[in-house]
Amino acid sequence: MKAKERKAFIKQFVDEQGKVEIDELAEQLQVSQMTIRRDLTQLEAENQVIRTPGGAVPQKALIRETPYARKEVEQLQAKRKIAQKAIALIAPNSTILLDSGTTTLEVARLIKDRADLTVVTNDIKIAAELVHSSVTCIVTGGEVQPDVGALYGSQAQALIESIHVDLFLLGAHAVHAVSGIMAPTLEKARMKQLMIEAARETWLLCDSSKFEQKSFAHVSELNKVEGIITDKDQSLNGLEYYHETVIQVDLVE
Incomplete structure (x- = not known):
C-alpha cells in the first residue's frame, strides 16, 4: 500500500472508530509503529486528525467559548x-x-x-x-x-x-x-x-x-x-x- 493510500485508510479508520492506537494501526496495515507515527504527524499537519499520546482522534472544530x-x-x-x-x-x-x-x-x-x-x-x-x-x-x-x-x-x-x-x-x-x-x-x-x-x-x-x-x-x-x-x-x-x-x-x- 502506498503512503497516500495508507494515510487515507488511517483518516477513515480514525473517523469511524473515534479513537485509535498506534499499535492497532500498525497491526491493521502491517507496517512499523514508526511509519504510523510519521503518517499521523503528517495527517495532523494537514488538519486531518489530532495526535494523542499513543494514537489519534478525529479532527474536530476548534473549541469555542461555551455558553x-x-x-x-x-x-x-x-x-x-x-x-x-x-x-x-x-x-x-x-x-x-x-x-x-x-x-x-x-x-x-x-x-x-x-x-x-x-x-x-x-x-x-x-x-x-x-x-x-x-x-x-x-x-x-x-x-x-x-x-x-x-x-x-x-x-x-x-x-x-x-x-x-x-x-x-x-x-x-x-x-x-x-x-x-x-x-x-x-x-x-x-x-x-x-x-x-x-x-x-x-x-x-x-x-x-x-x-x-x-x-x-x-x-x-x-x-x-x-x-x-x-x-x-x-x-x-x-x-x-x-x-x-x-x-x-x-x-x-
Whole structure:
C-alpha cells in the first residue's frame, strides 16, 4: 500500500472508530509503529486528525467559548471533585489567584470560611460567591465578558502585572499534548499568561473532556504548570504524556 493510500485508510479508520492506537494501526496495515507515527504527524499537519499520546482522534472544530449556562452543568460532579482535591494545595495564610471558570468557582465555594486567605480573581461570579465569606477578595477590574462574567482588558492586566501570589489555580478551555493549554480568545489567553507569570506555583484544573482538544489561542506549554488535577476517565489514556504530575480524582467513592 502506498503512503497516500495508507494515510487515507488511517483518516477513515480514525473517523469511524473515534479513537485509535498506534499499535492497532500498525497491526491493521502491517507496517512499523514508526511509519504510523510519521503518517499521523503528517495527517495532523494537514488538519486531518489530532495526535494523542499513543494514537489519534478525529479532527474536530476548534473549541469555542461555551455558553455559561451549559458550563455550569457540564461535568459538574467532576468539577466538584477536582475542586475538593485542589484546596489541599492552598497553604495557610496564602494569596491565591483564581482563574475565571466554573471549576474555580467550585474552589471558591469550598474556601469561604478561610479567613486566612486572600483571593485575587478576574471573575465576577467568583467575587459574588465570596462576598459573604471570611476570605479577603480582590477583583481585577476591567471589561466584563457578557454572560460569562470574566474580566479582561488593560485594567485587568495592569492589576495582575502589579502583584505576586503564592498559587494560581488555572482553568483551560482545551488541553492538547503538543499545543499545550489553550483558550477561546486572545484576551483570555493573555490574562492566563500574566497570571502564570504572577504566581510562584501554578496548577491546572480541568475535567477530562478538555483533553485531546484544541481552541483558538495558545496560553502556555504544559511544562509551565506544577501539575494537573483532573477526573478519571477510562477512555483517557497516556496522561503522563501531558505532564509528569497528574492527579486523577475518582468520581465514584
